[in-house]
Amino acid sequence: MKFRKDINAVRAYAILGVILYHFDFTFVNGGFAGVDVFFVISGFLMASIIMQRLDKGEFNLIDFYLARCRRIIPPLLVLCFVISVFGFFYLSPPDYEQLKRHLVSSIGFYSNYIYWLESGYFSSASKEKWLLHTWSLSVEWQFYIILPLCLVVLYKIFNKKTLLTLSTIFVLIGYVTSIYASSKFPSPNFFFLPTRFWELLIGLCLYFLASEYWKVKNERIECYIFYLGVGLIFITYIAFDSTTPWPGFYTFLPILATCLIILANNQTSSLVNLSPIQFLGKISYSLYLWHWPIAVLMYYLELNTIYFKLLGLLFSVLLGYLSYELVEKKISAILLLTTREVKFIFISVCTTLIIVVYYSDNIILYNEDEISTFNKIESSPERQRCHTGGLEYLDPKLACKFNNQEVQWAVIGDSHGVELSYSLASTLSQVGEGLVQYTFSGCIPSYERKNDFSVCSKWTNQVVKDILGNDSIKNVVVIYRYKSAFNDDKIYANLGKEESENKKMNVSESFYKMVSTISHSGRKVFVISPFPDSKIGVSSRISASNIYGGDYKNISVQKRNDFYLENSDFFDFIYPEISKFDNVKFVDVSDIFCDENVCYAIKSGIPLFFDDDHPSISATDMVADLISKS
Structure with a gap:
């Protein structure tokens, strides 16, 4: 053509x-x-x-297929x-x-x-x-x-x-x-x-x-x-x-x-x-191949200023040009003209590369303490079974119950409550008490919000109703990612949007109504404080530390004061209200994630998250201990 x-x-x-x-x-x-x-x-x-x-x-x-292979595969293989x-x-x-x-x-x-x-x-x-x-x-x-x-x-x-x-x-x-x-x-x-x-x-x-x-x-x-x-x-x-x-x-x-x-x-x-x-x-194909890994590297290293963005663009164009000249043009031309034997060698090399990469394991580069840190980057083993979300959500009546005991505890919240449910259930098993987990992805406080956030509100209303209808439940733990609840424009793709201009007030009122309703029923409520984010995945932070040549036993993510500023809406809108209740306990978890000056993704060799914002089992084990001591 x-x-x-x-x-x-x-x-x-x-x-x-x-x-x-x-x-x-x-x-x-x-x-x-x-x-x-x-x-x-x-x-x-x-x-x-x-x-x-x-x-x-x-x-x-x-x-036709061979022509597509010559065009697409060599640059992709070099990149890989x-x-x-x-x-x-x-x-x-x-x-x-x-x-x-x-x-x-x-x-x-x-x-x-x-x-x-x-x-x-x-x-x-x-x-x-x-x-x-x-x-x-x-x-x-x-x-x-x-x-x-x-x-x-x-x-x-x-x-x-x-x-x-x-x-x-x-x-x-x-x-x-x-x-x-x-x-x-x-x-x-x-x-x-x-x-x-x-x-x-x-x-x-x-x-x-x-x-x-x-x-x-x-x-x-x-x-x-x-x-x-x-x-x-x-x-x-x-x-x-x-x-x-x-x-x-x-x-x-x-x-x-x-x-x-x-x-x-x-x-x-x-x-x-x-x-x-x-x-x-x-060079568009080669440029497309190479620009994204550079963008990922910059994300890992948190190089997000305009200077580094422009540098990333230039470097992408340079690598794209080199790939076009040295791989797209030359290797494709060689493959077009070579004998079957040479093509067979090329295919064999490609296959060998795939096998070697797949079976290689870089864990051999690390010592036992470092491997221990990696092994602690854990989410709840029950996350897939017990967590819900979306339009086809799990009916609250079918929510996961832990310990095969009479349920005396309930956890209600978004996806940030999944690991805490598992950790708290493990702690409660030692005293023979059961727990039920109510967690819904991206579901902001929406009790009695009617049609503003319909699916989430419907689920939340049913959860509160089920808790009030179960006389054995005496303690309720409430945990949300408050920063997202107050500020994110798009909380969950399938749930509709909060249309009101007074979103922060609506969120805080819904939260207050829910806590008030549960509290007035005679149950004790534990409100978990906000906690920081890792910003990027904790395993990626370890990778970034490797690239920089630093120590990743203590990886900080932000100043403690900045963490409080990010969550100021919680302390302005919610904390003053919940402090009015005698049977509502505020559980401050900030000391688990922060010292006096900074907050961490990994602290003393313990990963506090399993991705960029969800707490790890190691972190929620410590939160569960705080709750049990309360």
């Missing part, structure tokens, strides 16, 4: 959006849509290659090799174990499913995954496998007009499916081919339109259409952000924009022919 400078240019605009977004430039909060632009381009180019060769009777399925060597020496064992899984899934082109299982693309934990960006390569590769198989069969049965009609129908079905799934199943909707294929398949529609029906030949009109397309892409980058359901209704905007650019086929515009734009377009 003839090289098109306009498509190369739109690659540049796509990669610009993606890398600016990943380096946290806030004026492009919708830069993730650059991936959608890439999908349309890839779909169009693949459809063009396949259909043109089918028309000539020259299409060979094996040759470099990251695996770096990870072996510098990442903590938990981080390295995660990296190994991601390396294998990336090279195997199923990483999109792995990342779906682990967490969402927009979560904070995603910034600690060195190969997260390979999810889009996996989606494309899966599409590359299916598309030619379908076209080879359908080409023999239908004419091009019918193929266009069928493709359009499937595109519309895919688009509608993504809209539905964006609210019902946001994470799989983002990562899965079934809700992404339409963005690639529209490229086939474009091929038929461009080759059979598109008749605009006026250079000025083509130029205007191109400008409109580029403008719509940048509007997408500016207008949307991570709270926008994606892919979903608004995804039509960058898709339409890319379609307009491809149909315009404008080769003369200054926005096409700018040398920097053509340069970025040519």
Whole structure:
């Protein structure tokens, strides 16, 4: 297929959006849509290659797959090799174990499913995954496998007009499916081919339109259409952000924009022919591969000033250029011209690399004390079974009960109460008392909030009702991530938003009502104080300490005064109210996480978190001791 400078240019605009977004430039909060632009381009180019060769009777399925391998795999393998060597020496064992899984899934082109299982693309934990960006390569590769198989069969049965009609129908079905799934199943909707294929398949529609029906030949009109397309892409980058359901209704905007650019086929515009734009377009694949690990490294090392962001951009371009020149161009050319024996050696080397990485273990680099620290980065073993959330939440009547004893204790809160439930249950088992766990992800204090936060409020109301209806429950522990409850715009993807301008007052009133209702029933209430965050995952903090060459037995995260300032809403709105009750005990846990001056992620070799903000079992064991002594 003839090289098109306009498509190369739109690659540049796509990669610009993606890398600016990943380096946290806030004026492009919708830069993730650059991936959608890439999908349309890839779909169009693949459809063009396949259909043109089918028309000539020259299409060979094996040759097509080999060409994709030569294009995609060598740069990806080099990236994976470099990251695996770096990870072996510098990442903590938990981080390295995660990296190994991601390396294998990336090279195997199923990483999109792995990342779906682990967490969402927009979560904070995603910034600690060195190969997260390979999810889009996996989606494309899966599409590359299916598309030619379908076209080879359908080409023999239908004419091009019918193929266009069928493709359009499937595109519309895919688009509608993504809209539905964006609210019902946001994470799989983002990562899965079934809700992404339409963005690639529209490229086939474009091929038929461009080759059979598109008749605009006026250079000025083509130029205007191109400008409109580029403008719509940048509007997408500016207008949307991570709270926008994606892919979903608004995804039509960058898709339409890319379609307009491809149909315009404008080769003369200054926005096409700018040398920097053509340069970025040519290195866009390698730049895409290398920019994300650099962004992750900066996140690990907390290099978040504008100076370091610009430095990260420049370094990404440099590595992208080197990868393009030394790997994309040279290795791909060598593989195209070499004998079967050389290709076999290349495949063998790749396979060996995967096996070596998968079975390597960097725990051998650490001593017993350090290994002990790693082993204490624990979450509750009952988290999966006992914690709930989302629209299909666990009915409070089915909540987990611990110790097979008469339930005398209840824990109510968000996900930050899961580990405390487990630790407190372990403590209570020694005195023969039972505990019931009521925890719901991202559920802010919402007692009797009616429709403002309907699912969460419904669950909370039922929990309080169940507690009041169980005479054996004498003690109730309340724990929330108050900072999020007061300040986060998006607490939980499926739960609706707090619309009131007086959110802080509403949260504090709901909390007060809940505590007051339980307290007036004669039960003792333990309100757990706020505690700091690790900001980034604690295992990643160990990795960062390795990179800096520091000691990670004591890793501080912030000044104690800053911690209090971050949680000032709790002390301003909630603490004054709960202090009025005689049977409400305020449990101050700050000394567990902080000394007089600073707060820690790891303190005296004990990890206080198991990720970036949830307390570890080691930390909640100490909180449970405080409660039992109260």
